[in-house]
Amino acid sequence: MNIVPSKKMSLFQPAIFSDLKKYAKQQQEKGLELIDLSLGSPDIPPHEMLRNHMSELSKLPSSYGYTLTASKKFREAVANYYKRCNQVELDPETEIVQTIGSQEGLVHLPVAFCDPGDIVLTTNPGYVAYAAGISLAGAEPYYIPLDTDRGYVPNLKAIPEEIAQKAKLLILNMPGNPVPMSPSTEYFSEVVEFAKKYNIIVLHDAAYSEFYFTGEGPISFLATPGAKEVGLEINSLSKSFSLAGARVAYIVGNAEMINIIQQLKSNLDFGIFDPIQSTAALALDHAEEITANLRTTFAKRHHTLMSGLIDLGWEVAPSNGGMFVWAKYPYNIDSVSFAYKAIEQTGVIMVPGTTFGSEGEGYMRLALVQPVELLEKAVERLKTISL
The missing domain is CATH 3.40.640.10 (Type I PLP-dependent aspartate aminotransferase-like (Major domain))
Known part of the structure; x- marks a missing residue:
C-alpha cells in the first residue's frame, strides 16, 4: 500500500526535542551525567491538597x-x-x-x-x-x-x-x-x-x-x-x-x-x-498560597542562571519573570551544532534558538526546571566548552 501524507503535513516537521534527548541518552550511556534544561516541564509536584483531591474524585464511579x-x-x-x-x-x-x-x-x-x-x-x-x-x-x-x-x-x-x-x-x-x-x-x-x-x-x-x-x-x-x-x-x-x-x-x-x-x-x-x-x-x-512558593523557588533559579551566564560572557535577554532564560552564546557556531556540542562536552541539554524561528540563530533557551545546585553546576560545566 502506498501511504501518502497530505500536503498540509509538510508544514508540521518533527521537533528537535526528541533528537536532542536521543543524543543525550547516548552520551549518558557513555557515563556522562546530564543536566536537562530543555523542556519547560515543571519539576515541582502539584500541591499535596491538589493531588489528594484528584485522587479521591478519581475513585468515584460517577x-x-x-x-x-x-x-x-x-x-x-x-x-x-x-x-x-x-x-x-x-x-x-x-x-x-x-x-x-x-x-x-x-x-x-x-x-x-x-x-x-x-x-x-x-x-x-x-x-x-x-x-x-x-x-x-x-x-x-x-x-x-x-x-x-x-x-x-x-x-x-x-x-x-x-x-x-x-x-x-x-x-x-x-x-x-x-x-x-x-x-x-x-x-x-x-x-x-x-x-x-x-x-x-x-x-x-x-x-x-x-x-x-x-x-x-x-x-x-x-x-x-x-x-x-x-x-x-x-x-x-x-x-x-x-x-x-x-x-x-x-x-x-x-x-x-x-x-x-x-x-x-x-x-x-x-x-x-x-x-x-x-x-x-x-x-x-x-x-x-500555591504560587507564592513557586515564585520563591523560581526567582532563585532565575537569578542563579542569569548571573552565571552573564559571568561567562553570554548576552542574556533582560527579564524579571518567566520560566526560561534566553541567551546569546559567545561562539561562532550555529545554534543546533552548539546544542549538540554542549551535550557532548558538558551534559547540559539546551534548546537551540532556531527551534523558535530563524531569528533565534546564535541563541539558546534554558528552562529553569532544575534546583539551584544543578544550575550552578551547569554554569560551571559550560565554562569548559571548547570549540
Missing part, C-alpha cells in the same frame, strides 16, 4: 462520564481568580471557555477566526504552537520585530501599514517563551489602541503570568481598558500549578469571540475529565 464543556465550578473559579488577582470582571457563562491545555487552544484558535491567506501577526522567535496553528488555518504569519531597546518587546510601530490593514489576528506572549520579555500596562494600552485602529483580534498567551520575580502581581492583558473589546487571554494550569500532565487551560475575554471558539470546540472534543476540572478549580481558589 466521575467517568463525558463532561462536554467546562463545569460551572471551574468557570466560577476562573472568574473569581481573575477578579482577585487581576481585578478583571468575567461573566462565567459567556466569557470563559475551557481548553485541553493551552497547546490545544493555541493551535485551534486561528482556525476559528482566520481564513486561508489571512495575516496573523506574531513574533520570531516565538512559541512553536503559534506557527502550527497559523499553518493549520492556512493563514500567513507576519513576524513582528522584537525591540531589544525595550526589553525584547514586540515593536508594533515596525509593522508596515499595508500589513496592519490586512492582519486578522495578533498573538502575544508576555512573559514569553522562549524570550521572557515582561509586559507593562503602558504596552498593553498600545496593543489595544493598535487593535482598535486596524480591527485586529488580540490573543495574549499568559501561561507564565504567575512567574514574576519583582514583587508586583501578574499583569493581565484584560485589565487594560478596552481589552475585552478587542481580544482574549489564554492561561494554563500546567506551569503555575504543576498540572502539566492533567491538561487543562482556559480562554477568557470577548464574549462573541468566546462563543465562536466554543462552537468550534463542540465539534472537536467532549470535555475534560471531571476530577481534573474540579482539581483545577481548587487550585485557582488557592492560587495565592
Whole structure:
C-alpha cells in the first residue's frame, strides 16, 4: 500500500526535542551525567491538597462520564481568580471557555477566526504552537520585530501599514517563551489602541503570568481598558500549578469571540475529565498560597542562571519573570551544532534558538526546571566548552 501524507503535513516537521534527548541518552550511556534544561516541564509536584483531591474524585464511579464543556465550578473559579488577582470582571457563562491545555487552544484558535491567506501577526522567535496553528488555518504569519531597546518587546510601530490593514489576528506572549520579555500596562494600552485602529483580534498567551520575580502581581492583558473589546487571554494550569500532565487551560475575554471558539470546540472534543476540572478549580481558589512558593523557588533559579551566564560572557535577554532564560552564546557556531556540542562536552541539554524561528540563530533557551545546585553546576560545566 502506498501511504501518502497530505500536503498540509509538510508544514508540521518533527521537533528537535526528541533528537536532542536521543543524543543525550547516548552520551549518558557513555557515563556522562546530564543536566536537562530543555523542556519547560515543571519539576515541582502539584500541591499535596491538589493531588489528594484528584485522587479521591478519581475513585468515584460517577466521575467517568463525558463532561462536554467546562463545569460551572471551574468557570466560577476562573472568574473569581481573575477578579482577585487581576481585578478583571468575567461573566462565567459567556466569557470563559475551557481548553485541553493551552497547546490545544493555541493551535485551534486561528482556525476559528482566520481564513486561508489571512495575516496573523506574531513574533520570531516565538512559541512553536503559534506557527502550527497559523499553518493549520492556512493563514500567513507576519513576524513582528522584537525591540531589544525595550526589553525584547514586540515593536508594533515596525509593522508596515499595508500589513496592519490586512492582519486578522495578533498573538502575544508576555512573559514569553522562549524570550521572557515582561509586559507593562503602558504596552498593553498600545496593543489595544493598535487593535482598535486596524480591527485586529488580540490573543495574549499568559501561561507564565504567575512567574514574576519583582514583587508586583501578574499583569493581565484584560485589565487594560478596552481589552475585552478587542481580544482574549489564554492561561494554563500546567506551569503555575504543576498540572502539566492533567491538561487543562482556559480562554477568557470577548464574549462573541468566546462563543465562536466554543462552537468550534463542540465539534472537536467532549470535555475534560471531571476530577481534573474540579482539581483545577481548587487550585485557582488557592492560587495565592500555591504560587507564592513557586515564585520563591523560581526567582532563585532565575537569578542563579542569569548571573552565571552573564559571568561567562553570554548576552542574556533582560527579564524579571518567566520560566526560561534566553541567551546569546559567545561562539561562532550555529545554534543546533552548539546544542549538540554542549551535550557532548558538558551534559547540559539546551534548546537551540532556531527551534523558535530563524531569528533565534546564535541563541539558546534554558528552562529553569532544575534546583539551584544543578544550575550552578551547569554554569560551571559550560565554562569548559571548547570549540
